[in-house]
Amino acid sequence: MRESFLHFLWRWRRFDARDLATTEGLPIDISHPGEWNIHAGPDFFNARLRIGDTRWAGNVEMHLRASEWLAHGHSGDPAYDNVVLHVVWEEDTPILRAGGERIPCLTLKDRTPSGLLEAYQRLEQERSWVPCQPSIGKAPEIVRLNWLDRLAVERLEQKNAAIEEALRATGNHWEEAFYRSLARTFGLKVNAEPFEALARSLPLLTLARHKNDPAQLEALLFGQAGLLDEPCEEEYPQMLAREYRFLKHKYGLASLPASQWKFLRLRPANFPTIRLAQFAALVHRSAHLLSCVLDARNIRELEHLFSATPGEYWSTHYRFGHPSARREKVPGRDFIRLLIINTVVPFLFHYGKVKSQEQYQKRALALLEELPAERNSMIDNWQAMGIKARNAAHSQALIQLKTMYCTPRRCLECAIGTALLKQENS
Numbered sequence: 001m002r003e004s005f006l007h008f009l010w011r012w013r014r015f016d017a018r019d020l021a022t023t024e025g026l027p028i029d030i031s032h033p034g035e036w037n038i039h040a041g042p043d044f045f046n047a048r049l050r051i052g053d054t055r056w057a058g059n060v061e062m063h064l065r066a067s068e069w070l071a072h073g074h075s076g077d078p079a080y081d082n083v084v085l086h087v088v089w090e091e092d093t094p095i096l097r098a099g100g101e102r103i104p105c106l107t108l109k110d111r112t113p114s115g116l117l118e119a120y121q122r123l124e125q126e127r128s129w130v131p132c133q134p135s136i137g138k139a140p141e142i143v144r145l146n147w148l149d150r151l152a153v154e155r156l157e158q159k160n161a162a163i164e165e166a167l168r169a170t171g172n173h174w175e176e177a178f179y180r181s182l183a184r185t186f187g188l189k190v191n192a193e194p195f196e197a198l199a200r201s202l203p204l205l206t207l208a209r210h211k212n213d214p215a216q217l218e219a220l221l222f223g224q225a226g227l228l229d230e231p232c233e234e235e236y237p238q239m240l241a242r243e244y245r246f247l248k249h250k251y252g253l254a255s256l257p258a259s260q261w262k263f264l265r266l267r268p269a270n271f272p273t274i275r276l277a278q279f280a281a282l283v284h285r286s287a288h289l290l291s292c293v294l295d296a297r298n299i300r301e302l303e304h305l306f307s308a309t310p311g312e313y314w315s316t317h318y319r320f321g322h323p324s325a326r327r328e329k330v331p332g333r334d335f336i337r338l339l340i341i342n343t344v345v346p347f348l349f350h351y352g353k354v355k356s357q358e359q360y361q362k363r364a365l366a367l368l369e370e371l372p373a374e375r376n377s378m379i380d381n382w383q384a385m386g387i388k389a390r391n392a393a394h395s396q397a398l399i400q401l402k403t404m405y406c407t408p409r410r411c412l413e414c415a416i417g418t419a420l421l422k423q424e425n426s
């Protein structure tokens with residue numbers, strides 16, 4: 001059993017509260033269980049209770065065994081001075097305050113409905129892809145939908161941390177931070193790191209100086225990526241290499257090793273060369289990408305912004321020196337949607353928060369709701385369980401649910417898990 005089960009019992013008062021009394025026999029009356037605290041300090045703040053003849057407004061601390069109070073070093077910790085009730089599964093030892101007075105203790109072991117305890121234990125022991133898999137269908141749909149809405153926001157808030165870090169690293173330069181984040185997403189999973197390293201090593205300001213010359217943009221990006229180091233017999237790569245040598249010297253650049261780029265097992269359309277060429281075409285379209293994103297009124301305008309097509313050379317190549325059948329390398333719709341979901345939406349959301357402009361946060365959420373659900377194995381698994389993602393907000397929420405709740409087995413902090421256990425009354 002985990003301590004979180006006690007939190008659940010207390011928070012939702014799912015124990016037998018008749019003739020409630022401390023282990024010393026003083027009657028307890030709970031007016032309010034307090035605010036659940038998931039950070040450091042006591043588990044519930046500002047509970048309102050009557051113990052014996054005394055009314056208390058204070059904190060509640062919980063442990064499976066009372067002795068954990070000592071093991072966790074709460075004695076002498078001022079953060080726990082205001083604990084008015086110690087709620088435990090079993091009291092294996094009385095706990096005293098510094099002055100020798102006993103802390104009132106309530107045990108829940110004999111007050112927990114057996115059906116509820118068994119349902120909790122089943123959830124704990126279940127080894128399915130998600131532990132509630134056998135019963136998730138019993139959770140009311142309204143609970144599931146509300147929870148997914150909250151998780152979509154939680155996921156965006158979690159992404160705020162990475163954006164804050166990028167802003168710190170760029171001296172609070174929003175365009176530069178957006179450029180780095182966008183570069184990372186352009187690299188997809190496989191080449192995310194080198195793409196981001198490339199953006200860090202090549203400031204947007206430098207690229208912006210050459211924004212009107214697509215060949216110079218490609219020279220800077222491919223040269224800096226180390227992809228012009230190999231000799232090539234074709235004229236275009238040779239010209240890019242000459243340009244890069246000049247620009248490298250001019251800006252004092254140091255190129256990255258070509259070996260970090262991965263081509264293996266990628267579809268040619270996802271080769272880093274193609275993504276870099278598309279990235280160059282995008283910067284050619286605008287070096288103020290975040291401003292364009294903030295100004296875009298709908299998905300169509302965003303899709304148009306990101307559908308920049310690379311130059312002529314790339315219509316017959318996937319790599320330098322390897323001609324292929326003619327095909328335009330305009331970024332596909334799924335790829336653009338990935339850029340919107342993973343970079344545009346989090347930036348809009350964070351920008352709105354930092355600038356106190358709620359309209360950007362609303363727009364970010366509206367974009368997710370408008371975009372179709374992502375397609376990946378995780379979303380497929382949810383669907384096989386009968387949980388269908390209706391849009392990208394749902395698919396993002398389901399990713400958050402699986403990675404942050406189901407896998408670490410935080411079922412008692414999950415609205416679905418709570419709802420399922422609340423159904424167990426016997």
Ligand code: SF4
Nearest residue numbers: 131132406411414417
């Ligand atoms: S975290 Fe929620 S959805 Fe995931 S297994 Fe637990 S109860 Fe089910």
